[in-house]
Amino acid sequence: MSNRPLLWKFLLIFAVVGGALFAGFPPKDRINLGLDLRGGAHILLQVKTESAVEYQLDLVQGYIGNGLKDKGLAYESVLKTGEATLEVRGTDSARSSEVR
Numbered sequence: 001m002s003n004r005p006l007l008w009k010f011l012l013i014f015a016v017v018g019g020a021l022f023a024g025f026p027p028k029d030r031i032n033l034g035l036d037l038r039g040g041a042h043i044l045l046q047v048k049t050e051s052a053v054e055y056q057l058d059l060v061q062g063y064i065g066n067g068l069k070d071k072g073l074a075y076e077s078v079l080k081t082g083e084a085t086l087e088v089r090g091t092d093s094a095r096s097s098e099v100r
Helices: 004-024 049-070 093-099
Strands: 077-080 086-089
Touching: 049 077, 049 086
Parallel strands: none
Antiparallel strands: 077 086
């Protein structure tokens, strides 16, 4: 028997494996590295606490007003009285426990 068919099979296997390795591991210049992989990205986030507290206070002010309306409790207004305080005005003093 001749070893010629066996030689062609080995050459074909070698060519397929070599092509797969070349396609699977491309050279460095073919890969476009982003800023995060090159070490060039730096992000700094800051929160303005005064604005965050004011925003939350506005939300709570609306929630309180809607909650009082849903329960049928009359009130005149819900006002900000300080940096982090609200005051409900114009409620019936007999129903103050319900308002609380």
